[in-house]
Amino acid sequence: MDLKTKGAHELFTEMSRTEVPKRFALMRELVSRSSLAAPILIARWNTCGSPIRGRTATGRERKGLQHRCGLTCCHRCQNRAGIAAGKRTWSLMSAAQNEMPDRNLMSAITIDADDRNLHGFARRLKLFMRRHGLNYSGEFSVSLPGLMRVHVVVLHPTLTRLALTGLLKEQFGPYPIVNVKVPDKTKTLEQAVRGWVQYAHVPVKNKDFIHHPELRTQDGLAGFVMLDTRVVEERRLEGGFSLDDKAKAARIRKIQKSKYGESDRVRALAIRKRILENTMTRQSRCLGKDSVKEVRQLGSGGEVGPGTISNGPGGDPYAPHQGGMLGLRG
Numbered sequence: 001m002d003l004k005t006k007g008a009h010e011l012f013t014e015m016s017r018t019e020v021p022k023r024f025a026l027m028r029e030l031v032s033r034s035s036l037a038a039p040i041l042i043a044r045w046n047t048c049g050s051p052i053r054g055r056t057a058t059g060r061e062r063k064g065l066q067h068r069c070g071l072t073c074c075h076r077c078q079n080r081a082g083i084a085a086g087k088r089t090w091s092l093m094s095a096a097q098n099e100m101p102d103r104n105l106m107s108a109i110t111i112d113a114d115d116r117n118l119h120g121f122a123r124r125l126k127l128f129m130r131r132h133g134l135n136y137s138g139e140f141s142v143s144l145p146g147l148m149r150v151h152v153v154v155l156h157p158t159l160t161r162l163a164l165t166g167l168l169k170e171q172f173g174p175y176p177i178v179n180v181k182v183p184d185k186t187k188t189l190e191q192a193v194r195g196w197v198q199y200a201h202v203p204v205k206n207k208d209f210i211h212h213p214e215l216r217t218q219d220g221l222a223g224f225v226m227l228d229t230r231v232v233e234e235r236r237l238e239g240g241f242s243l244d245d246k247a248k249a250a251r252i253r254k255i256q257k258s259k260y261g262e263s264d265r266v267r268a269l270a271i272r273k274r275i276l277e278n279t280m281t282r283q284s285r286c287l288g289k290d291s292v293k294e295v296r297q298l299g300s301g302g303e304v305g306p307g308t309i310s311n312g313p314g315g316d317p318y319a320p321h322q323g324g325m326l327g328l329r330g
């Protein structure tokens with residue numbers, strides 16, 4: 001409501017100031033104003049993550065959130081996808097170095113394509129990596145001017161970082177196009193590697209605003225979003241890993257997952273126990289005092305025959321065998 005009254009310029013300034021998760025709503029407002037964006041896309045984007053309405057076949061109110069749109073320009077979906085991509089890269093790098101990753105043998109690289117053709121660019125990159133025997137894993141993204149960009153982590157045990165930079169520059173172009181970095185030293189190596197790949201999933205990056213002020217229009221942004229949606233399912237870029245490495249990486253991811261799974265199971269058990277206790281006490285509260293007495297009498301008399309139907313376990317919720325359960329079963 002508030003957003004709709006604001007001008008495009010105002011929205012763009014706000015967007016360049018706010019942090020990534022909050023940028024998402026502003027971006028959607030701007031894109032929906034442009035005639036370039038497909039209405040279907042906007043509709044899909046709008047419903048992502050909204051609560052499900054209606055009832056199930058049994059008449060129960062539906063719970064939970066709407067399906068994911070999966071668009072590359074949706075922050076909600078890309079956040080999850082980014083985390084998964086980062087984990088995958090880290091597990092592969094870790095597996096290729098016998099689970100002892102070395103900071104000096106890895107580099108974080110960005111390369112900007114000089115064309116908009118994803119397939120041509122990807123092929124050139126793959127050929128380069130194969131020729132020099134490098135292991136690489138990363139993701140494609142689209143920069144604000146609508147060009148392909150790749151965020152990739154490269155493992156170069158036989159080359160120095162300087163030699164690698166030279167080779168890349170020779171192939172793709174000088175500094176702003178090719179940028180080779182040491183994995184961030186203020187973080188652990190795992191955080192640095194995962195963060196680097198995860199960053200490829202941030203829809204509009206800070207740098208884009210600084211470098212391309214001329215694209216800060218509704219149509220410019222909509223054009224970017226339309227191009228970005230074409231990259232869906234084709235973002236992944238990896239190679240150089242043996243089957244052995246990949247299997248080991250899958251095992252590393254599985255171990256990580258089962259660790260979290262364990263804590264989930266413990267929590268689920270605790271919740272189940274609490275629910276059971278709750279229903280037991282409520283059941284005894286619901287039965288009137290008279291019926292409780294009757295049940296007690298039946299229990300003490302020992303006349304719980306096959307025909308007797310008694311509802312409550314009596315006063316003690318933890319001793320159900322005396323009255324109810326046995327009587328029903330028998």
Ligand SMILES: [Zn+2]
Nearest residue numbers: 048069074077
């Ligand atoms: Zn989404």
